[in-house]
Amino acid sequence: MDLQFGVRLAEVVRNGDEVVATAEDGRVWRADLAVAALGMVPETELAERAGLDVADGVVVDQRCHTSAPGISAAGDVTVQPHPLRGDRYRIEHLGNAQDQAVAAVRNLLGVPTPYTPVPWSASEQYGVRLQLCGWPAAADAYGERGCVVRGDMSTLDSPALFWNRDRLVGTACVGRPAEFEELRRIVANHPHADLDLLADPATGLAVVGR
Structure with missing residues (x-):
């Protein structure tokens, strides 16, 4: 490369x-x-003509409802809130479009289904599996432990953990797909787990928060 x-x-x-x-x-x-x-620019012309709230995408709530009663939206074009972030953001990813569409339909059918996903992406480069989830950019860049490596990154087989104060806000994994799935769960459901515990390679992540 x-x-x-x-x-x-x-x-x-x-x-x-x-x-x-x-x-x-x-x-x-x-x-x-x-x-x-x-890059990507959301196509919001139809939403604007319909009078929907638009701000770098079609604004939806946690149940995929737009600002107009009876109209829902899903996919890359939506701007959605997340309780861990405290603001709205867009997720440009196939998995999100699929999952959010399911949540939107369930909510339209009267089945309350809050949708607050932790974004993730994955790629394979030169035989190395790369996976990312959460919001690494929100890590405390000026703190002593904004980014902690769980192991030795030089081995190309370790996760990096991103922290904002006492909260796990994201992870980037080189290799270790099984650990990545556990870390995704922890970012979403147990972001205040003990930093030292997570950073210790000897800790079995499957037991954290269970």
């Missing part, structure tokens, strides 16, 4: 079976495929 920062492209063209990208400074990269990722 070769990361290039602050580079402006002059052109990207197809040349036979390859893609050729040329930078303004003359450097050239050749590849089989080029992917352009420009």
Whole structure:
């Protein structure tokens, strides 16, 4: 992997079976495929025309209700509250769209189903499993223990725990998918678990909060 920062492209063209990208400074990269990722902007035009509250997405409550009676919304376009954050946010993830849609339908059918998910994502890079959940950016960057590694990160087989004061706000796992699932549960349901206990690799996470 070769990361290039602050580079402006002059052109990207197809040349036979390859893609050729040329930078303004003359450097050239050749590849089989080029992917352009420009971020995501929620499409709220229909919601605005319907008179719904919109703020970087369609505003919903914990039961997926919009500001208009009888209208619910789900998926990447929604801005939803979470009690652990204290504000609204969007989750741009397939799993959230699926789960929130189920909650929205249940609430429309009269089955009270609060939806307060902890966001998560996963990827595999060069044979290494990477998983992230919660809000690591909310960690106490100026505290002594804003980020604590459960083990040795240099082994590419450890979780990092992110804390804001005495609350676990997120985790990033390199490897250890089973531990990641337990940490997701703890972030969602037991965020005030003992820091020293969680940071100790000898602690079995399955027993925390049970």
